[in-house]
Amino acid sequence: MPRPRSDIQPRIVHAARARFLESGVDGASLRAIASDAGTNVGMVFYYFPTKDDLFLAVIEDVYVKLLDDIAAALAGDAPVRERLERVFARLGRASEDELTVVRLVVREVLLSHERFGRVFARMQRGHVAMILSTLVEGTARGEIDASVPPPLLLLSCIGLGALPQMVRRAAGDRAPFSALPAPEKLAHESVELLFRAIGSKKKSLAATPPRSRKRAAVR
Numbered sequence: 001m002p003r004p005r006s007d008i009q010p011r012i013v014h015a016a017r018a019r020f021l022e023s024g025v026d027g028a029s030l031r032a033i034a035s036d037a038g039t040n041v042g043m044v045f046y047y048f049p050t051k052d053d054l055f056l057a058v059i060e061d062v063y064v065k066l067l068d069d070i071a072a073a074l075a076g077d078a079p080v081r082e083r084l085e086r087v088f089a090r091l092g093r094a095s096e097d098e099l100t101v102v103r104l105v106v107r108e109v110l111l112s113h114e115r116f117g118r119v120f121a122r123m124q125r126g127h128v129a130m131i132l133s134t135l136v137e138g139t140a141r142g143e144i145d146a147s148v149p150p151p152l153l154l155l156s157c158i159g160l161g162a163l164p165q166m167v168r169r170a171a172g173d174r175a176p177f178s179a180l181p182a183p184e185k186l187a188h189e190s191v192e193l194l195f196r197a198i199g200s201k202k203k204s205l206a207a208t209p210p211r212s213r214k215r216a217a218v219r
Helices: 008-023 030-036 041-047 051-074 080-092 096-109 113-125 127-140 150-171 183-198 201-207 210-218
Strands: none
Touching: 008 030, 008 041, 008 051, 008 096, 030 041, 051 080, 051 096, 051 113, 051 127, 080 127, 080 150, 080 183, 096 113, 096 150, 113 127, 127 150, 150 183
16 A cells, blocks of 8 residues: 655745745854654755755745746737736735745845746746747747847846736735726737837737828838
8 A cells, every 4th residue: 555645845845935935045043944744854954954955945835836827828829919918917825925935036146147048947937938929929920020029029028928917916005006907907008008119010010000000201
């Protein structure tokens, strides 16, 4: 009969998240984390040889589910703007655990170059690769301006689509961000703004009535 799977590892991860948030990765005590998890420090080292390994496990604990949701939002053959809108709306519905990890990442990667490198490498293999691939697809399909370099497309998505959602979620009812609309509406407005900047100019021109096009050319 197989032995039951232990829940020690997830208990350590959950305890570490709370301690890292309170004291930072460098300041958190592994013995305190072990105590909070109902185990001993030897088990912490067994699963996570270094603190940075444990920090990455804290990130991964919520990141995997987020990646699944992003992949589902980007799936299918709908226009790229619709798929990005779904991604932005999902970010706007971030859970408390996800927001906690975002706060940890923002704080900790600024304190450690090595930590930044490992987190960035993980994200490059995760949501960054997914979104960048979708943007490149949009360029190939003529939905996105081919003259905009892919890295700039990605940064535009972060600044105009992802960041407003995360700020709205983190700020709560604090002015002036309390005036931002609900995630779905904010996602739609963000995508509209984004595609004014990166949308295919040929498509925009084709959608313009001939008379308006002529006036624009005279100007």
